[in-house]
Amino acid sequence: MAVEKKFEIHTIKKTSLRETVARALRAAIISGEMVPGIVYSAPSLGARFGVSATPVREAMLDLVRENLVTVEPNKGFRVTEVSEKDLDHMAQIRILLEPPVVREVTPIIPASDIPMLRAMAQEIVDRGTEGDLVAYMDADREFHIRLLEYSGNTRLVELISDLRSHSRLLGLTNLAEQGRLRQSAEEHLRMVDLIEAGKAEELEELVRQHITHVRGVWAKPAESQEATS
Known part of the structure; x- marks a missing residue:
């Protein structure tokens, strides 16, 4: 039970x-x-x-x-329960859509928005350091959706938002208890650095790795992480 x-x-x-x-x-x-x-x-x-x-x-x-x-x-x-197969499919869709979109929007993100994006990324780091998972996930979602909104494609934003809402990251609690969330959280600050530097292709690759990491590690229950660590 x-x-x-x-x-x-x-x-x-x-x-x-x-x-x-x-x-x-x-x-x-x-x-x-x-x-x-x-x-x-x-x-x-x-x-x-x-x-x-x-x-x-x-x-x-x-x-x-x-x-x-x-x-x-x-x-x-x-x-509602979500199967591992469904989680894999949702991650596959995100990998297909999000990395190329952030690459495309990088040149059009105004320099004046960089401080705002950096503050959003820092919020993720702060909440991850504290181990506040609810605030962490909310801040993480806001940051990624904000990047996608620069595309002007509302259907894309709604689709990714829906996929994120139906994901399950059962390993986050264990990672937070181990103090390992900060490393992943700091990837968002690196994303802002790449946007500011105009390195669109490097940003695309980092976002791809980030989503892969989320599905491959964060989604594992605590016992699975312990078995592979």
Whole structure:
């Protein structure tokens, strides 16, 4: 029987509450902080967020429509399981789409945006250093989606955002406990350096390696990492 895991979530500001809670819940699901097999109740999640159960229920219904969770009548919500094959397919699509897009947008990213991108990358490093997985995943998603938005292709952005939401990175908790998240987090600062230097082809290769690394290492459960370390 699955045992409920503890996870850290910052208290949510009461602005755009439904959307903010939904984003944090997605990050918790992706990072493996919320796991399949456990029924999560809106009141208990609300207590962790520092909000009432109502915005949590509303946010969870959004995630139901995205097939991230299912409703357990009179109990709560259960995280939807994703097969290893599906995870492989999602990673393959990301590798096909994201690296060439960031290569193409590199020449058009304004120099004035570099400080903003660097601050976003530093946020990923800071959250990874702290081991705050929910905030880490939220910051990571914002950075990668921001790069793709320079393409002006909203369908591409929506597709990648959806693929990221349905991914599962079950090994993140173990990596955070070992203090190994910072190294991967710092790859985002290197990405900004390459953008600033106009090295589009090197950026493409780094993003490709980054996605491969995420699927190959972060997605492994703790016991799999220990067996291969």
